[in-house]
Amino acid sequence: MIQPLYIDLVELSVGQHWYWIVGGYQVHGQVLVTTWFVLALIGGLSLTANRDLKETPDGLQNLTEYITEFIRDIAKTQIGEQGYLPWVPFLGTLFLFIFVSNWSGALFPWHVLEIPNGELAAPTNDINTTVALAIMTSIAYFYGGLSKKGLGYFKRYVSPAVFLLPINVLEDFTKPLSLSFRLFGNILADELVVAVLVTLVPLVIPIPLMLLGLFTSAIQALVFSTLAGAYIGEAMEDHHSIIILLNFLDSGYY
Amino acid sequence: MNPLIAAASVVGAGLSVGLAAIGSGVGQGTAAGYAVEGIARQPEAEGKIRGALLLSFAFIESLTIYGLVVALVLLFANPFAGLIFFLNS
Numbered sequence: 001m002i003q004p005l006y007i008d009l010v011e012l013s014v015g016q017h018w019y020w021i022v023g024g025y026q027v028h029g030q031v032l033v034t035t036w037f038v039l040a041l042i043g044g045l046s047l048t049a050n051r052d053l054k055e056t057p058d059g060l061q062n063l064t065e066y067i068t069e070f071i072r073d074i075a076k077t078q079i080g081e082q083g084y085l086p087w088v089p090f091l092g093t094l095f096l097f098i099f100v101s102n103w104s105g106a107l108f109p110w111h112v113l114e115i116p117n118g119e120l121a122a123p124t125n126d127i128n129t130t131v132a133l134a135i136m137t138s139i140a141y142f143y144g145g146l147s148k149k150g151l152g153y154f155k156r157y158v159s160p161a162v163f164l165l166p167i168n169v170l171e172d173f174t175k176p177l178s179l180s181f182r183l184f185g186n187i188l189a190d191e192l193v194v195a196v197l198v199t200l201v202p203l204v205i206p207i208p209l210m211l212l213g214l215f216t217s218a219i220q221a222l223v224f225s226t227l228a229g230a231y232i233g234e235a236m237e238d239h240h241s242i243i244i245l246l247n248f249l250d251s252g253y254y
Numbered sequence: 255m256n257p258l259i260a261a262a263s264v265v266g267a268g269l270s271v272g273l274a275a276i277g278s279g280v281g282q283g284t285a286a287g288y289a290v291e292g293i294a295r296q297p298e299a300e301g302k303i304r305g306a307l308l309l310s311f312a313f314i315e316s317l318t319i320y321g322l323v324v325a326l327v328l329l330f331a332n333p334f335a336g337l338i339f340f341l342n343s
């Protein structure tokens with residue numbers, strides 16, 4: 001039995017949740033609490049920074065404009081020059097929520113607050129949160145494709161060749177699966193590693209791994225939103241590369 | 255929990271992460287090698303190459319993470335945990 005040095009600050013429990021009963025369903029209360037905290041952080045930053053918008057930004061408005069430009073850049077690269085603007089809020093929400101929740105889970109001293117069962121940590125360390133985000137992305141790219149092409153959207157299942165139909169249908173299931181597992185696995189693994197190291201050697205040694213955890217969790221936020229943009233762009237694109245190839249071969253350019 | 259299930263789950267969890275790490279190790283090493291070669295060839299492009307490299311690392315890493323998720327499920331949310339079956343000896 002490992003006796004931790006600082007008894008009240010170290011706890012390692014996976015699979016223990018603070019169950020709330022809401023409308024006949026059991027929910028993980030600790031995930032809801034930390035999600036509300038993240039929402040309050042992001043909302044508070046936006047409201048204070050964008051209170052009086054100036055032509056030449058200064059102070060916090062600089063920061064929010066930088067973040068907005070970063071997200072716009074992601075959207076433009078993944079979705080294309082025209083039609084990327086309506087998707088900036090969605091991709092921005094994904095990026096900001098995942099980024100702030102990952103970093104708040106890693107940086108805030110959550111163990112100071114005690115809850116009846118389980119422990120407070122990043123909301124994205126629960127598979128339910130990441131699956132919800134992934135399903136939202138699925139619905140988003142279906143909506144993008146269907147609103148742009150109507151029922152002609154389903155032609156992409158049989159292009160460029162009919163025998164690719166099962167693979168394309170399978171892709172519709174593996175896309176949200178891989179998105180959710182990638183994020184969940186990264187965040188939970190980082191938390192487990194840090195928790196185990198802190199249980200064994202509470203001073204100095206866990207710090208390099210905590211820094212690595214900060215770095216990889218930021219990258220995961222970027223990867224999630226980039227992939228979401230890529231799926232939306234792929235669903236909305238007008239033509240497929242085989243048509244360009246055929247046109248090129250027909251053109252007699254060479 | 256049935257000791258056979260427990261032992262098998264532990265072995266399975268260890269193998270799952272261990273084997274998953276092989277592929278991603280080879281893949282990320284190759285990617286890093288080509289990226290460093292690209293930087294050596296054209297040092298001005300370092301920013302773009304590093305960006306593409308880190309993004310690729312995240313994708314390749316996710317394959318190992320799938321193995322880790324299987325291991326975590328086996329250890330902490332084992333679906334066979336409550337089973338009692340009778341071994342005919």
